[in-house]
Amino acid sequence: MLKGLTAATLLTMGLNSLSQAADLPAIEKSGVLKVVTEDNYAPFNFITNGKPDGFNKDVLVELKKYTHKFKIKQSILPWTGLLAAVSSGQYDVAITGALITDDRLKALNFVAPLASAQDFYVKRAGDNRIKSVADLSGKTLGVQAGSALLARLPELVVMLAKTGGKLGKVVQYQSYPEAYADLANGRLDYVINAVISVNDVVKKHPNIFAKGQAVSGHGFVAWPVPKSSPKLLAFLDGFVKHLKDTGKLKELQLKWFGQAFDNLPDQPITNVEEFHRLAGI
Numbered sequence: 001m002l003k004g005l006t007a008a009t010l011l012t013m014g015l016n017s018l019s020q021a022a023d024l025p026a027i028e029k030s031g032v033l034k035v036v037t038e039d040n041y042a043p044f045n046f047i048t049n050g051k052p053d054g055f056n057k058d059v060l061v062e063l064k065k066y067t068h069k070f071k072i073k074q075s076i077l078p079w080t081g082l083l084a085a086v087s088s089g090q091y092d093v094a095i096t097g098a099l100i101t102d103d104r105l106k107a108l109n110f111v112a113p114l115a116s117a118q119d120f121y122v123k124r125a126g127d128n129r130i131k132s133v134a135d136l137s138g139k140t141l142g143v144q145a146g147s148a149l150l151a152r153l154p155e156l157v158v159m160l161a162k163t164g165g166k167l168g169k170v171v172q173y174q175s176y177p178e179a180y181a182d183l184a185n186g187r188l189d190y191v192i193n194a195v196i197s198v199n200d201v202v203k204k205h206p207n208i209f210a211k212g213q214a215v216s217g218h219g220f221v222a223w224p225v226p227k228s229s230p231k232l233l234a235f236l237d238g239f240v241k242h243l244k245d246t247g248k249l250k251e252l253q254l255k256w257f258g259q260a261f262d263n264l265p266d267q268p269i270t271n272v273e274e275f276h277r278l279a280g281i
Helices: 007-015 024-030 055-068 079-087 153-161 176-184 193-204 232-246 248-257 272-279
Strands: 032-037 045-048 052-054 071-076 108-112 119-124 142-146 170-173 190-194 211-212 224-226
Touching: 024 032, 032 055, 032 079, 032 108, 032 176, 045 193, 055 071, 055 232, 055 248, 071 079, 079 108, 079 119, 119 176, 119 193, 142 176, 170 176, 176 190, 176 211, 190 193, 193 211, 193 232
Parallel strands: 032 071, 142 170, 142 190
Antiparallel strands: 045 052, 108 224, 119 190, 119 211
């Protein structure tokens, strides 16, 4: 369990260490694209029989077919150090289920989104104390440290205030499996996660967890790239366009998310104003 590590803190740590990230010409010269993923955020990234699995594993297969001037070297890190590792130049891009936030846009650009993201709460199945957002007042919640879900908690604060309620104790976790375990055993009252992951955990464990209501506005899942790599951003954006044009993105969305997202932005997102406009914030 980690406490007190915000997304902004982790990114600042990353920006203050190591060298500037390599852009596309340097990557092509070296012959290697350094990709980092995580392993505890289903259905985007997880481990099956000791090997990477999930939506982004399948996407990496397609990226390897698409690239010709370099090979892909994949590393796996815990989520809490992943964005800092990209912003500091240790890795060229994070192929993961990262959500775009205002803080992250200060240090990173994001490739055109691959999925929608809206935050929902998850409760224990059969917990009749919680029937709506208003019932979350004062209750203990779990969320991943350094995550976009943590950064968007102020939206829930506003929602609760409108009903005369207030945010309860917030417990931060290194990974969501830990948070769900504590929810199941009663140490938490609810967990907040993005809609795709909420749907996934409820589908897998319908007798343990139940999906609640939205606790944020709209958002996007996209890959972060260092600000100093505009040509790599353009290359990866071309790859996402390729996935859309060939129908592969829709195929993988249906396979892993159970639904397709047809109205995602077709452009990279590089600043807060652009993000707010596209998300309707």
